[in-house]
Amino acid sequence: MRTSSVADSIKATPSTVLRDLEVLADEGIVERIAGRDEYWRLSPRLIQLARAHEQEMARVRQRLEETEQRYSRNPN
Missing domain, CATH: 1.20.5 (Single alpha-helices involved in coiled-coils or other helix-helix interfaces)
Incomplete structure (x- = not known):
C-alpha cells in the first residue's frame, strides 16, 4: 500500500504513518517495495x-x- 493510502484508511497524517511504518520496518514487520519507496508491504x-x-x-x-x-x- 502507499503511505498516503494507509494514512487515509486510518485517518492519520502521512508523516505519522511514515514514522510508524519506519518503526515497524526496523522491527522487521513491514518493508518497502524495492524501486517504489512510497509503497509498503507486510514482511x-x-x-x-x-x-x-x-x-x-x-x-x-x-x-x-x-x-x-x-x-x-x-x-x-
Missing part, C-alpha cells in the same frame, strides 16, 4: 512471528491439558 517476518506464537500456544495448551489430567483424576 515474511510477520508470518514467522505468528507461526512461532501459534506453536508456543499449542505447547502451553498441551501442558495445561497434562496438568488438568493429573489433578482431575478420580482419587479411588
